[in-house]
Amino acid sequence: MTQTSVARIGILTASDRASQGVYEDLSGKAIEQVLTEFLASKWEKVYRLIPDDRPTIERTLKELCDEEGCALVVTTGGTGPARRDVTPEATEAVCEKMMPGFGEQMRAVSLKVVPTAILSRQTAGIRGKTLIINLPGKPSAIRDCLEAVFPAIPYCLDLLEGPFLQGSDTAPKVFRPKAK
Amino acid sequence: MTQTSVARIGILTASDRASQGVYEDLSGKAIEQVLTEFLASKWEKVYRLIPDDRPTIERTLKELCDEEGCALVVTTGGTGPARRDVTPEATEAVCEKMMPGFGEQMRAVSLKVVPTAILSRQTAGIRGKTLIINLPGKPSAIRDCLEAVFPAIPYCLDLLEGPFLQGSDTAPKVFRPKAK
Amino acid sequence: MTQTSVARIGILTASDRASQGVYEDLSGKAIEQVLTEFLASKWEKVYRLIPDDRPTIERTLKELCDEEGCALVVTTGGTGPARRDVTPEATEAVCEKMMPGFGEQMRAVSLKVVPTAILSRQTAGIRGKTLIINLPGKPSAIRDCLEAVFPAIPYCLDLLEGPFLQGSDTAPKVFRPKAK
Numbered sequence: 001m002t003q004t005s006v007a008r009i010g011i012l013t014a015s016d017r018a019s020q021g022v023y024e025d026l027s028g029k030a031i032e033q034v035l036t037e038f039l040a041s042k043w044e045k046v047y048r049l050i051p052d053d054r055p056t057i058e059r060t061l062k063e064l065c066d067e068e069g070c071a072l073v074v075t076t077g078g079t080g081p082a083r084r085d086v087t088p089e090a091t092e093a094v095c096e097k098m099m100p101g102f103g104e105q106m107r108a109v110s111l112k113v114v115p116t117a118i119l120s121r122q123t124a125g126i127r128g129k130t131l132i133i134n135l136p137g138k139p140s141a142i143r144d145c146l147e148a149v150f151p152a153i154p155y156c157l158d159l160l161e162g163p164f165l166q167g168s169d170t171a172p173k174v175f176r177p178k179a180k
Numbered sequence: 181m182t183q184t185s186v187a188r189i190g191i192l193t194a195s196d197r198a199s200q201g202v203y204e205d206l207s208g209k210a211i212e213q214v215l216t217e218f219l220a221s222k223w224e225k226v227y228r229l230i231p232d233d234r235p236t237i238e239r240t241l242k243e244l245c246d247e248e249g250c251a252l253v254v255t256t257g258g259t260g261p262a263r264r265d266v267t268p269e270a271t272e273a274v275c276e277k278m279m280p281g282f283g284e285q286m287r288a289v290s291l292k293v294v295p296t297a298i299l300s301r302q303t304a305g306i307r308g309k310t311l312i313i314n315l316p317g318k319p320s321a322i323r324d325c326l327e328a329v330f331p332a333i334p335y336c337l338d339l340l341e342g343p344f345l346q347g348s349d350t351a352p353k354v355f356r357p358k359a360k
Numbered sequence: 361m362t363q364t365s366v367a368r369i370g371i372l373t374a375s376d377r378a379s380q381g382v383y384e385d386l387s388g389k390a391i392e393q394v395l396t397e398f399l400a401s402k403w404e405k406v407y408r409l410i411p412d413d414r415p416t417i418e419r420t421l422k423e424l425c426d427e428e429g430c431a432l433v434v435t436t437g438g439t440g441p442a443r444r445d446v447t448p449e450a451t452e453a454v455c456e457k458m459m460p461g462f463g464e465q466m467r468a469v470s471l472k473v474v475p476t477a478i479l480s481r482q483t484a485g486i487r488g489k490t491l492i493i494n495l496p497g498k499p500s501a502i503r504d505c506l507e508a509v510f511p512a513i514p515y516c517l518d519l520l521e522g523p524f525l526q527g528s529d530t531a532p533k534v535f536r537p538k539a540k
């Protein structure tokens with residue numbers, strides 16, 4: 001199961017305004033920074049910045065999974081209750097399996113910071129051999145949420161027969177259960 | 181985004197027995213009392229008492245959202261595992277988006293009181309510009325659950341371009357994140 | 361509502377390897393042991409050991425509910441993210457109602473033991489008068505999860521007009537709310 005290949009990780013920012021250049025995509029940047037800090041094993045990013053449009057999000061997720069061969073795709077943006085927030089629906093539409101534990105834990109962690117965390121509709125799921133995780137839009141919340149779920153991500157990729165991720169010394173400790 | 185219009189709030193009780201007059205609808209009354217206590221801004225109730233019948237619940241939810249123009253609809257009843265408990269299914273059927281954080285938090289809060297809280301299937305979702313929230317049937321649990329989710333409701337309605345709700349001095353503190 | 365009939369409880373192990381005899385079904389055995397310890401009222405097990413094949417799981421669940429008349433069906437295996445893990449999907453496909461509180465609580469409890477608990481996709485639901493609960497595959501996790509949800513199971517079966525379960529002295533205390 002130990003593979004030495006470089007892990008490809010998709011970073012997908014869904015944001016009408018950032019994709020139009022109204023402001024900089026600080027959220028996508030925050031994801032890259034946190035992953036760089038947390039991962040000791042080699043990885044390369046596959047980055048996409050697109051509007052909050054459901055067909056576009058679905059098409060881009062499929063491309064990152066099926067064509068770009070990403071083992072992990074992390075999204076930011078579009079998880080709130082507003083009309084243009086459709087990232088969870090797009091994620092569910094392209095996944096064969098949903099992983100409710102990610103959303104539950106991310107909301108539980110964010111809830112310690114702000115009571116409006118219950119408005120976040122973040123989910124996670126699996127398409128083929130790719131784990132897709134929705135993160136919140138706010139850079140500080142991105143760090144909190146990635147910190148909370150990071151320990152389980154490498155083992156999840158093992159189970160999906162993906163690349164072997166290793167955590168850095170400063171990352172939240174990666175956990176791999178002993179084989180049965 | 182600040183609107184001074186009166187917020188219309190739907191209170192929907194689904195109960196075979198209360199709707200037949202077998203007993204009084206104490207649950208709907210409890211919701212009204214708690215909202216009266218928690219809201220400082222003006223609101224008016226749009227009340228419906230109907231049987232635990234899925235088509236009737238769906239039709240009434242649509243009416244409260246689309247015709248009565250409620251910014252918020254709060255239901256009580258029909259969230260358990262029994263055969264006639266179908267409120268969550270009716271809610272999901274009329275919503276475009278689900279808000280899983282509400283159910284998670286309400287169950288977590290109720291679980292501190294009774295272990296049977298895990299049997300509650302409460303959910304929440306959005307139809308158009310209306311937030312629909314399922315509350316439990318028991319008046320004391322209604323208060324616990326509303327108390328837990330109230331701080332996030334006004335900001336949710338802001339994001340849905342609804343009326344500007346203000347909390348009273350004795351309400352759980354309303355939270356509105358700073359704009360990005 | 362008090363029935364003195366013997367409760368039939370289905371124990372369904374979904375495991376490619378155990379069903380091929382590669383190893384013993386310790387998970388199914390663990391469920392039986394824990395239930396024997398927790399239940400004071402009479403029950404009899406209806407046991408099935410099948411591969412991780414979605415149509416087979418669905419067919420077996422239907423058989424345990426509709427033909428064998430189980431009041432409760434407890435599954436083990438197939439709740440992870442791997443390609444052959446399809447028990448939650450099979451469960452959802454045969455249920456009329458989902459019970460999200462079970463999965464939430466089991467993950468919360470398991471999360472105190474291992475951070476990879478968020479990878480578990482366990483769910484629960486109702487088919488006719490039968491409560492179906494997915495448990496994890498690991499025997500120690502089975503005990504932790506059953507311990508966490510056991511107090512709510514007898515009352516759930518009451519609401520489904522099923523047999524009256526009684527907890528043993530050493531079981532986590534069964535809770536039955538007073539009637540309204």
